[in-house]
Amino acid sequence: MAGRFRESMLWVHTWVGVVLGGFLFFIFWMGTLAVFDQEIDRWMMPMTRLSPAQAHYSADEAWRQTWGAASKDWQIYPPTERTPVAIVEVAREEIRREGLLPGQAESNAIKEFHYIDPSTGAQLPDPGTLGGQGFFFPLHWNLLITTNDAGIWIVGAAGMAMLLLIVSGVFVHRQIFANFFTLRAHKKSGRVLLDLHNVLGVLGLPFHFVITFSGLAIWFYLYFPAAWQMAYGGSHSAFYEETRARFRRPAIEAPGEIASLDAMIAKAEETWGAGKAEFVHVWHPADANAFVEIYRSYATDIPLDPRVIYFDGATGEILHYDFVRPIAKVQRFIAGLHFIRFRHWTLRWIYFVLGLTGCALIATGALFWLESRRKLHAGGSSPSIRVVEGLTIGAVTGVVLATAAFLIANRVLPLHVENRARIEVWAFFLVWAATFLHAWLRPSRAWSEQCWAIAVAGATAFVLNWITTGDHLVRTVSEANWPVAGVDCALLTGSAVAIWTALALGRSPAGRRIDREPHESAARGA
Amino acid sequence: MAGGWLLCSLIVSWAWAAFVALGIERREAVILTPLLAILLYLVVLTWAFGESSFTRLCAAMALGIAVSFGIQHGLASHLGLRS
Numbered sequence: 001m002a003g004r005f006r007e008s009m010l011w012v013h014t015w016v017g018v019v020l021g022g023f024l025f026f027i028f029w030m031g032t033l034a035v036f037d038q039e040i041d042r043w044m045m046p047m048t049r050l051s052p053a054q055a056h057y058s059a060d061e062a063w064r065q066t067w068g069a070a071s072k073d074w075q076i077y078p079p080t081e082r083t084p085v086a087i088v089e090v091a092r093e094e095i096r097r098e099g100l101l102p103g104q105a106e107s108n109a110i111k112e113f114h115y116i117d118p119s120t121g122a123q124l125p126d127p128g129t130l131g132g133q134g135f136f137f138p139l140h141w142n143l144l145i146t147t148n149d150a151g152i153w154i155v156g157a158a159g160m161a162m163l164l165l166i167v168s169g170v171f172v173h174r175q176i177f178a179n180f181f182t183l184r185a186h187k188k189s190g191r192v193l194l195d196l197h198n199v200l201g202v203l204g205l206p207f208h209f210v211i212t213f214s215g216l217a218i219w220f221y222l223y224f225p226a227a228w229q230m231a232y233g234g235s236h237s238a239f240y241e242e243t244r245a246r247f248r249r250p251a252i253e254a255p256g257e258i259a260s261l262d263a264m265i266a267k268a269e270e271t272w273g274a275g276k277a278e279f280v281h282v283w284h285p286a287d288a289n290a291f292v293e294i295y296r297s298y299a300t301d302i303p304l305d306p307r308v309i310y311f312d313g314a315t316g317e318i319l320h321y322d323f324v325r326p327i328a329k330v331q332r333f334i335a336g337l338h339f340i341r342f343r344h345w346t347l348r349w350i351y352f353v354l355g356l357t358g359c360a361l362i363a364t365g366a367l368f369w370l371e372s373r374r375k376l377h378a379g380g381s382s383p384s385i386r387v388v389e390g391l392t393i394g395a396v397t398g399v400v401l402a403t404a405a406f407l408i409a410n411r412v413l414p415l416h417v418e419n420r421a422r423i424e425v426w427a428f429f430l431v432w433a434a435t436f437l438h439a440w441l442r443p444s445r446a447w448s449e450q451c452w453a454i455a456v457a458g459a460t461a462f463v464l465n466w467i468t469t470g471d472h473l474v475r476t477v478s479e480a481n482w483p484v485a486g487v488d489c490a491l492l493t494g495s496a497v498a499i500w501t502a503l504a505l506g507r508s509p510a511g512r513r514i515d516r517e518p519h520e521s522a523a524r525g526a
Numbered sequence: 527m528a529g530g531w532l533l534c535s536l537i538v539s540w541a542w543a544a545f546v547a548l549g550i551e552r553r554e555a556v557i558l559t560p561l562l563a564i565l566l567y568l569v570v571l572t573w574a575f576g577e578s579s580f581t582r583l584c585a586a587m588a589l590g591i592a593v594s595f596g597i598q599h600g601l602a603s604h605l606g607l608r609s
Binding site for chain 2: 004005008009011012160163164167168213216217220221223224225226227228230231232239242243325326327328330331334
């Protein structure tokens with residue numbers, strides 16, 4: 001009975017991995033990049049490479065500067081340690097807030113983005129890019145598919161599959177702790193791949209489980225909506241307001257003015273006792289019923305609990321301040337573990353490394369399957385292997401290469417080019433599509449060639465950043481410009497790893513055999 | 527997979543009300559139940575893939591859904607909820 005169950009788990013582990021491995025790699029890769037999304041933004045938006053703001057910024061000044069009183073919706077993200085500029089988002093048209101998700105509803109409106117240097121108050125030029133926060137992060141959680149939340153559902157299904165892979169993997173590996181200490185690097189490539197897969201799987205098991213479960217727990221109300229739909233008669237806003245201790249009131253179409261935002265921020269920070277304001281949202285500006293929503297920074301706590309305080313827009317008096325209840329706080333804690341918005345650089349790096357181990361875990365699993373299938377077909381290449389291998393190459397090395405192309409496009413395109421951000425996105429997807437085509441056309445050499453391409457692309461992005469901004473590694477390190485130095489170091493490390501992998505592929509017996517395949521096939525054909 | 531999701535959704539549709547009846551606040555029950563449902567779905571999926579008999583799998587799933595429907599309707603009328 002137990003043996004049969006283990007066999008079933010092996011079957012699930014194998015086939016779910018083969019079918020969804022590439023997609024899961026993509027989600028893990030984007031999530032890993034999103035750990036440093038704000039640092040990637042500094043690299044991709046050179047005009048925002050300012051030293052962390054010491055000078056006091058003024059929300060009132062930003063309000064006047066961006067014509068807040070003439071807007072329909074006004075938001076400001078004050079400067080932080082990771083993002084040293086103040087970012088103002090202004091909507092000049094009425095925003096339709098009818099969607100299920102707060103972010104999704106707001107995407108209906110066309111917004112203006114203003115980047116303000118907090119120490120001088122000067123407006124910075126438009127960065128013309130989506131950057132890490134605007135591209136890698138949403139790709140991670142909704143694949144940029146917002147229609148009917150389809151992207152979140154697809155990622156959720158993949159997340160559930162990942163949990164199933166983790167659980168089935170534990171059942172499959174009876175000697176889970178023995179596996180952890182077993183890496184026979186001198187053995188044949190298939191054995192090494194399996195050992196590596198096991199070591200990475202056991203090493204990262206708690207992290208991979210927690211990060212996948214927490215990813216699902218963020219969207220609990222979307223995946224299992226029956227509870228709130230029944231409890232709140234289908235009103236998502238009622239559910240959201242009650243569970244997150246939020247407050248809303250409609251506009252009354254009468255003119256009004258906004259009191260000092262700086263004074264409201266000061267009062268909010270005094271009420272919290274500790275923590276700075278991270279987000280200020282003026283609802284119904286210029287209306288007599290305007291109110292101001294102020295979020296506390298997430299930097300000091302793991303839970304994503306912003307302890308929102310609401311102020312009356314006209315008087316600046318506190319309208320509403322409530323706490324989320326313990327179970328909601330648990331959910332926010334789980335979400336906080338996933339988002340890692342709290343300030344802890346060591347842990348952030350550990351997240352990054354463990355994210356990479358997740359990528360490597362998925363890639364080694366797929367490679368092991370391909371290797372064992374080749375053996376089954378006596379070194380030959382069946383159509384199924386070719387399809388899976390082509391998809392795996394495109395999904396693993398292809399997405400890494402596309403990421404590098406995205407960064408290169410960012411440094412090559414002049415700032416004034418129209419639709420610059422869109423061209424960068426196109427560069428990413430076109431290069432990614434090309435890697436699938438390349439993998440299909442040159443299956444025998446695609447792994448090593450794409451590794452070489454990654455090495456060249458990573459080094460190119462590094463050099464282009466130097467040429468176009470003057471911020472070379474020595475300068476960024478000496479000036480303690482860690483976000484830019486970090487991305488540069490990651491690019492160089494990625495290039496070095498890609499070179500090592502390409503060389504290892506060339507040296508390994510499996511690699512040599514793969515290289516011989518077309519000649520042997522041709523000889524067999526002759 | 528779809529059957530498991532349906533079963534868990536059905537359980538969520540009445541379990542939150544059961545938690546409320548046990549004294550948990552509504553705003554907490556509607557969060558707790560779906561969170562538990564994610565873990566329950568994982569258990570159901572693991573069991574479903576591990577189950578060797580397709581007949582037994584279908585029968586268990588159908589029974590689970592039927593019982594869940596029954597509890598949902600029973601609780602709905604007992605607690606005056608809209609089902």
